[in-house]
Amino acid sequence: MTRRSLLAGSVGLAAGAVTAAPFLLPKYDRVRRPARSRAAIVRADEYSERLEGALMSALRLFDLNIAGKSVLLKPNLVDFVPGVAVNTHPVLVTAAAECFRRLGARSVTVAEGPGHQRDTQLVLYESGFRDELAKQHIPFVDLNRDELVKIKLCANYTGLGHLFLPRTVLSHDFVVSMPKVKTHHWSGVTLSMKNMFGVVPGTKYGWPKNILHWSGIQQSILDVCATVPIHFVIADGIVAMEGNGPLAGTSRPLHSIVLSDDPVAADATCARLMGFKPERIPYIYEAVKFLGNASTKSIDQLAGQVTAPDIPFKVVPEFEHLRASQSPSCLGT
Amino acid sequence: MIDAALLEEIKQTLIKQELPGGGWSYGSSTSQAALEPTCLALLALRWDSSPARALGLEFLLRMQNPNGSWPAFSGDDSEGSGLTALAVIALINNGEMARQTERGVEWLLRLKGKESHWLWRWKFETTDTHVRFDPNKFGWPWQPGTCSWVIPTALSIIALKQGFVCCKPEQVSFRIRRGTEMLLDRVCPGGGWNAGNGVVYGIPLAPHLDATTIALLALGGEESNGAIASGLDWLERRAGTCSAPWSLAWAILALDAYGRPVEGLVDRLCALRDPALLADSATLAAAILAIDCLVEGNVFKVIA
Numbered sequence: 001m002t003r004r005s006l007l008a009g010s011v012g013l014a015a016g017a018v019t020a021a022p023f024l025l026p027k028y029d030r031v032r033r034p035a036r037s038r039a040a041i042v043r044a045d046e047y048s049e050r051l052e053g054a055l056m057s058a059l060r061l062f063d064l065n066i067a068g069k070s071v072l073l074k075p076n077l078v079d080f081v082p083g084v085a086v087n088t089h090p091v092l093v094t095a096a097a098e099c100f101r102r103l104g105a106r107s108v109t110v111a112e113g114p115g116h117q118r119d120t121q122l123v124l125y126e127s128g129f130r131d132e133l134a135k136q137h138i139p140f141v142d143l144n145r146d147e148l149v150k151i152k153l154c155a156n157y158t159g160l161g162h163l164f165l166p167r168t169v170l171s172h173d174f175v176v177s178m179p180k181v182k183t184h185h186w187s188g189v190t191l192s193m194k195n196m197f198g199v200v201p202g203t204k205y206g207w208p209k210n211i212l213h214w215s216g217i218q219q220s221i222l223d224v225c226a227t228v229p230i231h232f233v234i235a236d237g238i239v240a241m242e243g244n245g246p247l248a249g250t251s252r253p254l255h256s257i258v259l260s261d262d263p264v265a266a267d268a269t270c271a272r273l274m275g276f277k278p279e280r281i282p283y284i285y286e287a288v289k290f291l292g293n294a295s296t297k298s299i300d301q302l303a304g305q306v307t308a309p310d311i312p313f314k315v316v317p318e319f320e321h322l323r324a325s326q327s328p329s330c331l332g333t
Numbered sequence: 334m335i336d337a338a339l340l341e342e343i344k345q346t347l348i349k350q351e352l353p354g355g356g357w358s359y360g361s362s363t364s365q366a367a368l369e370p371t372c373l374a375l376l377a378l379r380w381d382s383s384p385a386r387a388l389g390l391e392f393l394l395r396m397q398n399p400n401g402s403w404p405a406f407s408g409d410d411s412e413g414s415g416l417t418a419l420a421v422i423a424l425i426n427n428g429e430m431a432r433q434t435e436r437g438v439e440w441l442l443r444l445k446g447k448e449s450h451w452l453w454r455w456k457f458e459t460t461d462t463h464v465r466f467d468p469n470k471f472g473w474p475w476q477p478g479t480c481s482w483v484i485p486t487a488l489s490i491i492a493l494k495q496g497f498v499c500c501k502p503e504q505v506s507f508r509i510r511r512g513t514e515m516l517l518d519r520v521c522p523g524g525g526w527n528a529g530n531g532v533v534y535g536i537p538l539a540p541h542l543d544a545t546t547i548a549l550l551a552l553g554g555e556e557s558n559g560a561i562a563s564g565l566d567w568l569e570r571r572a573g574t575c576s577a578p579w580s581l582a583w584a585i586l587a588l589d590a591y592g593r594p595v596e597g598l599v600d601r602l603c604a605l606r607d608p609a610l611l612a613d614s615a616t617l618a619a620a621i622l623a624i625d626c627l628v629e630g631n632v633f634k635v636i637a
Contacts, residue, residue: 081539116527116528116541117528117541118484118528118541118543118544118579119541119543119577119579121577121578121579121616122542122575122577122579122580124577125576125577142359145359145360145367145613145615146359146360146362147358147362147363147364147365148365148406148409164409185533185534203405203406204405204406204409205475206415206474206475206476206479206482206485207475207482207484207528208528208529210474210475210476210479210480210482211476211478213479214447214478214479214480244534244536247538248533248534248538316534
């Protein structure tokens with residue numbers, strides 16, 4: 001090797017390193033993954049007044065420090081389709097609100113920015129939320145019409161750099177994601193992390209929040225959840241949805257409420273209950289690196305058992321590979 | 334019969350909700366002015382001689398971005414909002430046909446749904462076909478760099494039709510034509526419009542009230558066709574069971590624009606004692622426009 005070729009090689013290597021650096025750098029600012037996570041599965045067959053007692057017992061297992069905190073419950077309230085389990089059930093949301101009040105919360109607020117339907121009040125009326133919330137004097141904030149603050153994203157999977165986010169979400173001490181357990185025709189599943197698309201305001205980003213689709217749904221989930229911490233998850237899987245979700249799927253009773261102090265663990269648990277392999281869901285695969293735990297070895301199961309169904313949830317053809325019964329060779333097809 | 338006292342009362346409420354520096358926020362919990370409530374309030378107060386209207390207009394003109402668009406709210410980035418059309422409509426109906434209105438129109442003419450680009454059109458025609466739509470028929474997006482959606486497209490068509498009543502330059506005619514084709518292409522199989530497409534993965538989507546109403550308003554003056562007729566029929570049936578003030582107000586405006594009877598719906602809107610109606614400036618302004626349309630005229634009515 002001559003000195004000239006060594007020099008040329010070094011210059012080439014340096015140029016390559018400079019070019020490749022952005023792709024090799026981590027896409028998140030810091031690792032937030034806890035050493036261990038906790039999850040519980042509560043069996044429930046119907047939406048009734050009895051939910052509150054079951055939920056309270058399960059919440060006590062987590063020994064949460066809620067006293068004096070402002071709690072924000074973020075249900076999935078995307079649209080109203082008569083006869084289809086599209087939204088988190090209002091009875092579960094009000095039961096959760098009452099539980100957090102009993103645990104000493106300073107305030108409990110329900111907030112959502114529907115991603116599809118612009119008339120949030122109409123969704124509240126027709127889904128039964130309005131009456132349920134009024135009965136228990138629980139305030140509701142339409143995140144699509146809230147005051148907005150420009151926030152630098154704490155991860156960079158989308159390249160968006162920043163988002164405008166509602167002050168109501170940013171100012172609460174304890175954010176609880178309350179998704180409906182559903183399949184999704186663009187992202188495979190919609191669970192506690194995808195549910196946070198609802199905090200991205202339509203006023204700025206439209207209905208639906210199309211910029212998140214163009215930036216990549218899986219990537220957007222990671223950026224949003226890295227930036228807006230989810231402190232707890234209560235997922236409505238009592239009646240879930242399979243097939244062409246999130247709006248046009250069919251109801252699938254799962255008889256389960258999934259609770260977790262880690263959204264990645266919650267989503268991995270829900271995915272297993274749906275008969276999916278969590279590691280085949282791109283955002284969960286990536287979130288394990290910095291946001292939370294998906295392996296059963298890292299999740300302490302406080303109540304209930306994670307049992308895959310005999311027949312996995314139906315999905316649109318693009319997501320057949322998520323089903324645990326599919327061989328890994330189907331991955332990416 | 335319109336309850337004039339009630340109308341005056343809610344107009345005064347709207348005036349009181351104006352922010353000290355001009356403009357309106359959505360709700361009383363924030364002092365951040367937003368484009369939509371500001372424009373709707375200015376339309377609702379267009380015959381009002383109070384200083385509130387003048388202050389609001391001044392604020393709206395001050396809010397304009399250097400590129401001619403309007404931001405969605407105070408403090409927004411300057412790339413422009415898909416609701417810029419609403420600012421143009423507000424200025425036109427307040428007699429502000431100034432250079433700033435023209436610049437807003439020029440920006441609207443430059444803004445296109447991303448599917449209008451040949452590369453994306455090719456993608457939607459060949460590989461990405463789960464959503465049933467013709468990408469050759471494009472309109473306006475909510476945000477630059479995204480696809481066309483029904484509401485920004487419909488508002489932009491209304492702005493262009495109201496801005497160019499008689500002599501339409503070719504580019505204006507072309508965009509109105511393309512936008513109209515897009516709306517007709519994306520109609521839901523059972524009539525009416527959803528946020529964007531009518532069919533996804535072979536499943537028909539249910540129409541939305543406000544998307545349907547604004548689409549119908551944009552199609553005002555067009556030759557009668559099946560999409561308009563089925564949309565109106567659906568809207569008439571759906572509005573009869575709607576108790577949410579925002580959607581009800583828009584339903585009144587659309588049905589009135591097509592000469593359908595709205596007196597019963599106006600009575601129902603007036604009778605609503607919903608705190609959500611009074612707390613949200615955009616909803617309150619829309620309600621005033623709906624109640625007032627029988628007396629002062631329908632501000633969103635357009636001719637071809």
